[in-house]
Amino acid sequence: MSGIYIHIPFCKQACNYCDFYFSTSLQNKEFLVKNILSEIDQRINYLPDKQIHTIYFGGGTPSLLSEKETFLILEKVYKLYKVSNDAEITLECNPDDLNEEKLKELKRLEINRLSIGLQSFDEEELKWMNRAHTARESESSIKRSQDRGFENITIDLIYGSKFSNLANWKKTLDKTIALKVPHISSYNLTIEDKTKLGHDFKVKKEVAIDDEKSSELFLEMIDRLEKNDFIHYEISNFGKEGFFSRHNSNYWKGEHYLGLGPSAHSFDGKSRQWNVANNNLYIKQVSENNQAFFEKEILTEKERFNEYILTSLRTIWGINLDYLKTNFNAEFVKVFQEQIAEYIRQDTVVVKNKTYTLTEKGKLLADKIASELFV
Ligand SMILES: C[S@@+](CC[C@H](N)C(=O)[O-])C[C@H]1O[C@@H](n2cnc3c(N)ncnc32)[C@H](O)[C@@H]1O
Ligand code: SF4
Known part of the structure; x- marks a missing residue:
């Protein structure tokens, strides 16, 4: 059950909590995609089994890719691997990118699962997070996606910021359930060192909520979602029957995957490999066909x-x-x-x-x- 992950390291703006690898300068986007195509060729022997069951565009913000850029990556993968007919093909999207044109484009590309980062329904909290969308845009992006025929949708939520309390979390969960999406990933906010939030926390401009309060939110979430037919199949993930993330489930089950693009990780059962988390270095080293773009560790x-x-x-x-x-x-x-x-x-x-x-x-x-x- 092998999968392919493609990391798209670009975002419109930096969210205050996020330490995933991305750049807010989109200048090199086209060139970076060219190098991802080249990495696909260079690493053709990484997965001995050429049968692929899942493809996952993660980020960063993959919905910032043009139709042509996404197409070129998919075309290459389809050419070099046997992608099963019922493969799960996920693309992470930010709500503000999901206009009618984008959705038509994603349909043409045969993306069959959308992962949409809503994070919160509270305008003030979204501003504090420095998200590029409003709560209204979040909700309308889901409705638009469903109207365009996307059934397999997952949303991301974050709980446990200073804005969280049991009363508003209950409302968030009810709103989430009302969206009628079959999958939810919900993460407890982590304060990461190298982020704006991490910095503000260090200089005591921000506080963290206590563990007891976040446990209360976590238990409330399990209770409400399970009552609404969601199965709590991984600590941060809930899915209706038949809608678990196949790609992520394979990670958790120890299946093999090839990770392409800056900062992407790969696993072949015996070793882990991770690509350099720097767009310029990645482009330079991949274009020179220089293996230094990744590090490798054989697992004991x-x-x-x-x-x-x-x-x-x-x-x-x-x-x-x-x-x-x-x-x-x-x-x-x-x-x-x-x-x-x-x-x-x-x-x-x-x-x-x-x-x-x-x-x-x-x-x-x-x-x-x-x-x-x-x-
Ligand atoms: C790397 S993002 C990519 C998705 C997309 N760019 C977006 O923002 O919607 C994947 C998810 O990780 C979660 N995440 C990122 N940083 C986090 C943090 N510090 N604490 C909790 N969740 C976090 C968010 O829910 C986010 O949607
Ligand atoms: S949460 Fe998503 S949009 Fe925000 S900085 Fe991270 S990857 Fe980019």
């Missing part, structure tokens, strides 16, 4: 084990004992079984059919439990 057994624990524990598929026994040494498995027994006693983990998953209480402590289970 310990690293593979820890990654499996971290990603699996966050999903409804959980940690499977047979998988551990087949893929890791007996000592790691023995220590895991001893440790996990304590979490079962504390009612943060349950075990069924040799598979360990988090209880609701456990979901509040997901990262802590995973790190305690690391070898």
Whole structure:
């Protein structure tokens, strides 16, 4: 179940919280796409299996690409790989880009899943985030996409800023449900060092909300969304039956993927590779056919084990004992079984059919439990 990720490192403006790699200068866009095409050629042997089930344009803001630019990338992928007929093809979009013309273009390109970054329905909060759209534009972009025939839509929300409280979060969730989208990714705001928010936090111009309050918002979200037929299939992801993100589910299940473009990561089962997070350097090194545009790390057994624990524990598929026994040494498995027994006693983990998953209480402590289970 291999996938291809393409990172489009451009944004109209910088959101105050975001530390993904992007540039607000669009000057090199066309040239960068040319180099992504070249990277596709250079890395043709990365995935031994040429069958591709998912393609994901992420960013940055992929909806800033012109039709021709997106087409050229897809054309090349289709030429060099066997893309399955029912492949999931996602493109991340910012609401302000989704006018009628853009939507027609995305249909022509046969993009069949839109990931739209709404983040919030509160005008003041959107301004504080430095988003390029209003709440009204967010809502209308969803309606327009649905009217244009896009059924498989996911939206991104962020909760836990200083604007969040239980009352307005309930309203946000109700508005989200009323949009009738089949998938929601909802992230607890992280204050990242190298962002405006990180800076303002450091100089005490901004504060973080406490963990207790964000746990309350998280539990409210699970409750409301589950009551409305959403399945909480990963800590930050909710989908209706048949609408889970196939691309991201494959990451969490340890499937292989090729990541193209600046800052993109790749995984082939044994090693991880990450491209340089700098547009100019990427262009220079790829155009010189110089392998220095990426770094590579062969994963040790310990690293593979820890990654499996971290990603699996966050999903409804959980940690499977047979998988551990087949893929890791007996000592790691023995220590895991001893440790996990304590979490079962504390009612943060349950075990069924040799598979360990988090209880609701456990979901509040997901990262802590995973790190305690690391070898
Ligand atoms: C890198 S963005 C790309 C999507 C698109 N550019 C957009 O902004 O809608 C992917 C998602 O990550 C989430 N995100 C980014 N930085 C975050 C942070 N510091 N805390 C929580 N969520 C964050 C946002 O919800 C965002 O939509
Ligand atoms: S959240 Fe999206 S639009 Fe905002 S800076 Fe990050 S990638 Fe760009």
